[in-house]
Amino acid sequence: MHAAEQFRAICEQTGLAVPGHPSPEEVYAQVKEEIPSISLATVYKTIHLFVQSGIFHEASPHHGSMRVETNHEPHHHLVCRVCKSITDIPAGQIGFGGPLGDLPGGFLVERYAVDVLGICAGCRKPA
Amino acid sequence: MHAAEQFRAICEQTGLAVPGHPSPEEVYAQVKEEIPSISLATVYKTIHLFVQSGIFHEASPHHGSMRVETNHEPHHHLVCRVCKSITDIPAGQIGFGGPLGDLPGGFLVERYAVDVLGICAGCRKPA
DNA sequence: GTGGTTGCAAAATATTTGCACACTC
DNA sequence: GAGTGTGCAAATATTTTGCAACCAC
Numbered sequence: 603m604h605a606a607e608q609f610r611a612i613c614e615q616t617g618l619a620v621p622g623h624p625s626p627e628e629v630y631a632q633v634k635e636e637i638p639s640i641s642l643a644t645v646y647k648t649i650h651l652f653v654q655s656g657i658f659h660e661a662s663p664h665h666g667s668m669r670v671e672t673n674h675e676p677h678h679h680l681v682c683r684v685c686k687s688i689t690d691i692p693a694g695q696i697g698f699g700g701p702l703g704d705l706p707g708g709f710l711v712e713r714y715a716v717d718v719l720g721i722c723a724g725c726r727k728p729a
Numbered sequence: 730m731h732a733a734e735q736f737r738a739i740c741e742q743t744g745l746a747v748p749g750h751p752s753p754e755e756v757y758a759q760v761k762e763e764i765p766s767i768s769l770a771t772v773y774k775t776i777h778l779f780v781q782s783g784i785f786h787e788a789s790p791h792h793g794s795m796r797v798e799t800n801h802e803p804h805h806h807l808v809c810r811v812c813k814s815i816t817d818i819p820a821g822q823i824g825f826g827g828p829l830g831d832l833p834g835g836f837l838v839e840r841y842a843v844d845v846l847g848i849c850a851g852c853r854k855p856a
Numbered sequence: 857g858t859g860g861t862t863g864c865a866a867a868a869t870a871t872t873t874g875c876a877c878a879c880t881c
Numbered sequence: 882g883a884g885t886g887t888g889c890a891a892a893t894a895t896t897t898t899g900c901a902a903c904c905a906c
Contacts, residue, residue: 610801623796623806623815626896641863646896649797661796661806661815662789663842666896667870669750669788670776674737679750679788680836688750688788689836708850709807709816715790717842723835753871768888773871793871794895 606657623661663717664688678715682722689722733784750788790844791815805842809849816849 613619620632630645653659663681669688676693702711740746747759757772780786790808796815803820829838 619799620797621799623798625794625796627794629797639863643864643897644862647862649795650897658801659798661798661842662791664789666795667752667754668776668793669752670747670756671750671786671788672746672748674785680832680834682836683839689834691832705807705818705845707807707816708853709809709845710847710853711845712810712847715844715846717844718832718836718838719842720837720839726835726837766888770872770889771887774887777872 606655609657663719678718680718680720680722682725683719684721684725687722687724691718733782736784790846805845807845807847807849809852810846811848811852814849814851818845 610619617636618633620629624632626642626645626649629649630640630642633640633645663683664686673690677690678693680689680691681687682689702713705711737746744763745760747756751759753769753772753776756776757767757769760772761767790810791813800817804817805820807816807818808814809816829840832838
């Protein structure tokens with residue numbers, strides 16, 4: 603992934619890097635200052651290209667359509683990056699339980715949601 | 730949250746409960762079999778009502794608009810349920826590092842994404 | 857010229873809102 | 882009759898696509 607790091611460095615030098623967790627609209631607004639002729643469609647196309655190339659990824663694997671959480675036991679999610687399926691896994695099974703309450707910065711922790719990202723059994727074997 | 734549990738039980742008894750992580754469209758399709766006259770708008774309104782009431786919550790706190798992840802260091806997210814802001818926190822700071830590789834069910838773990846849900850410092854103090 | 861990229865506009869998808877009607881008390 | 886909830890339809894927001902023009906080689 604050395605090429606990707608080089609590329610990121612170039613973007614930072616040319617003022618094209620956008621920090622944080624921008625939405626496509628925010629990327630568009632900021633990049634437009636450097637490249638006024640760019641269109642929102644190009645931003646979307648380029649983001650998809652970059653995500654596929656591994657230059658960065660999506661902060662949330664299941665945007666685009668809301669998903670309702672009906673399992674009210676403590677659990678986490680196995681999210682397949684191929685078929686986008688969501689499978690529940692009990693919280694104990696992956697050995698994660700962080701503390702609730704106050705964090706040093708003043709953030710009040712109410713719960714943890716862990717997405718375990720990877721490839722599900724079905725997508726690993728060529729159908 | 731006893732009332733919420735009772736309510737869930739009633740929904741299951743009447744065949745209105747939808748398992749898994751359905752999208753609003755999927756909820757609509759399934760509930761329509763029991764209540765054919767229902768509309769998609771009512772499903773959306775009711776989901777919002779239920780989420781506010783704590784009967785269930787959203788599987789992903791930042792759907793609705795894609796967010797690009799530009800931080801390529803291992804880290805997790807502090808997500809404020811009031812202002813929806815996303816703040817990065819180094820992976821080490823919350824003491825979470827699960828194993829990568831194969832899970833018993835055949836799922837191949839590539840990375841973990843932890844959302845720490847709660848209220849940020851800014852939203853805790855009444856503006 | 858060929859191949860790949862872009863901008864524009866339109867289409868497709870997802871979600872929210874306004875409003876009048878129906879239902880309960 | 883007041884208050885609440887619903888369906889319909891329109892409005893908004895988000896994302897994708899088709900296509901012709903453009904650029905580098």
